[in-house]
Structure formats: C-alpha cells, structure tokens
Amino acid sequence: MVTSLRGYNPYLLFIFIMRLDKFLAEKHSASRQYIQKLIKEGRVLSDGTPAQKDQRITPNAVITIDWPSLVSPNVEPENIPLEILYQDEDLAVINKPAGLVSHPYGRITSGTLVNALLYHLKDLSGIGGVQRPGIVHRLDKETSGLMVVAKNDFSHRFLSEEFRGHRVDKRYLAFVQGVIPWSEQEVVIPIRHREDDWTAMTFGFRKGRESQTMVRVKRTFPSASLVEVYPKTGRTHQVRVVMDFLGFPLIGDKRYGGKNPFERLIARQALHAASLSFRHPRTGQTLSFSIPLPPDLEKLRQDLTILKI
Numbered sequence: 001m002v003t004s005l006r007g008y009n010p011y012l013l014f015i016f017i018m019r020l021d022k023f024l025a026e027k028h029s030a031s032r033q034y035i036q037k038l039i040k041e042g043r044v045l046s047d048g049t050p051a052q053k054d055q056r057i058t059p060n061a062v063i064t065i066d067w068p069s070l071v072s073p074n075v076e077p078e079n080i081p082l083e084i085l086y087q088d089e090d091l092a093v094i095n096k097p098a099g100l101v102s103h104p105y106g107r108i109t110s111g112t113l114v115n116a117l118l119y120h121l122k123d124l125s126g127i128g129g130v131q132r133p134g135i136v137h138r139l140d141k142e143t144s145g146l147m148v149v150a151k152n153d154f155s156h157r158f159l160s161e162e163f164r165g166h167r168v169d170k171r172y173l174a175f176v177q178g179v180i181p182w183s184e185q186e187v188v189i190p191i192r193h194r195e196d197d198w199t200a201m202t203f204g205f206r207k208g209r210e211s212q213t214m215v216r217v218k219r220t221f222p223s224a225s226l227v228e229v230y231p232k233t234g235r236t237h238q239v240r241v242v243m244d245f246l247g248f249p250l251i252g253d254k255r256y257g258g259k260n261p262f263e264r265l266i267a268r269q270a271l272h273a274a275s276l277s278f279r280h281p282r283t284g285q286t287l288s289f290s291i292p293l294p295p296d297l298e299k300l301r302q303d304l305t306i307l308k309i
Helices: 010-017 020-027 032-040 113-120 153-164 238-246 295-306
Strands: 002-004 044-046 062-065 083-087 091-096 144-150 169-177 184-193 201-203 209-220 224-231 271-279 286-290
Touching: 020 032, 020 044, 020 062, 032 044, 083 286, 091 113, 144 153, 153 271, 169 238, 169 295, 184 238, 201 238, 209 238, 224 238
Parallel strands: 144 271
Antiparallel strands: 002 062, 044 062, 083 091, 091 144, 169 224, 169 271, 184 201, 184 209, 209 224, 271 286
16 A cells, blocks of 8 residues: 655644654554554555654655555454444444453454454454454453444544544443542543553653543442543543542452452443444444443442442
8 A cells, every 4th residue: 555645735744743653553543553563564665665663754755555464363263252233334333241352462362352353244444453453442351332343444444533533422331439429520631651550541741641531420329329431532541540530440440449349249340331422434324322231230230229338
C-alpha cells in the first residue's frame, strides 16, 4: 500500500504531525506501536528507503507499507463460546464474557477473543495486525459486555475514527465500594501511565492526557453503589481510575481498588459494558445495543441488597 504526502500543507505536516509513525498510525487507524513494529521490521519505505523509527515526514514523500498477512500461524481459530448479537458484511457486535483476553500478546496465543473471532466469523479486518484482527477497541480481561468488531479495513478505519472523535456512545455499569452521596457528576482529570508500572494508569498532570467521564448513581446499597459511567474519552482503564480517584473504587478491582471487603461476593472487577451506540460505516444508520448484567453481577446486586459488610 502506498501513502503519498503530496497535497498536504507542508507547514501543517511539520507543526501538527511531525513524526512518520504518528502520521501513519492516524491515517491507517492502527496503533502507533504497531506502525513502529512495521518500521523496525523494514516494512515501511520512504521514497524507496527503509524508514526509521524517529523519522520526520517530508513534503511530497511517498511512503510504502508492506502489510503482513492477516493471520499469524501461531494464532489459531478456537471454538470458544461467543455470543454474537449482530453481524453483517462490515461488522459484528459481540458480548465478551469476563475472563476473556481481547487479543494475543507476548506468549499468550490461545484462549483469547481473537481466537474465538477467527472461529466464529468468516472475515476480519487486518489493520490491527496478525495479533489483533478485527479489534477496533478493547475491554479489560475481567470486564464483560459489548464490543464492536470490524470485518474489513473500510469498517475498521471508519469505526476507529468514530472512537477517536468521541462519537461512539459507550455506557458501563459498575458496582463500587461505598455509598455515593451525590446523584451525578462530570469528572475531568488527566490520566497517565504510572512510572513504576507501565501497565497501570494513574491521575497526574505531568504527561497526563485529559479524560472526561460522566458518572450517574443508579442505586445505593448499605455499603456500596451501582453507577452508570459514560466515558466521553477513551483512556486506558479510564473508568477504573476515575472511580478510584473519586474514592469509590470498583468492587473486585485488584489493581485500583485496594483492600476488597467484598472479596467473597465476586472474584473479578464489577464492571460491565452495558450499552453501545455508533454509526454504521456503510449506511450511516445509528446502531444501538444494550445487554443486562451477566449472572455474576446480577448475583452481586442481590447480595449487596441483603448483606451489610
């Protein structure tokens, strides 16, 4: 695939895009890390010469990308039970169960959502690479609920732009520790990676990226609350970090929740992607989906009603 920079305003290229990896990631709706991997493997050429990781773009350059094959020989289709709520030629909407990792990483090449998708769906977008076919957005391993999957590159690019432009409506239901005294609050805080653990996030102004989250209290219990959370931005672990910042961490969240007095009630973080609304990439029609709490969270709701912890 050839990407030409001819026609772009040179001033805007240097001021706003600057690095080649960032530009290609945004143009092709791929992760910056994945583009950097392709550059490292020599799959990205700039005017016929292998590009460098920290290379800056130049006006009129012709960039060639040798995209790898869609499916890695190490990632096999697996008959993992998967509830598909909707699908057409462009996309599918699935209900991801808790405990299922979204895609392979490191030495994990089996037992993931991608393995299940390769088995249940005929076609998947290849933009995410051999480890992430079809994956437009992710849910944490222990989070259950709705995800949209791209079945071709056209849909992947469109949906990625919708997510990036904050035009996808995602609503979560979460059970949190403590009785929240207010009914609704919008939370705007910067979120960044923790310096001592790159896989964890935290509140912080230095190097932090702004997050916007609306939190509404649906119900309170003797020692807990059920909230609906609407993340307007898409920061990593945003819901979990925001609720911990507010002083009401998710029940069962081992990373951000601290000591868990509800440990005997549920073994995972009590977070569920309950509704999802987005524009269809081909028709422009708004598609909306919602699903009830899964059995383990429904049982938690009942237990919190009668127990005083």
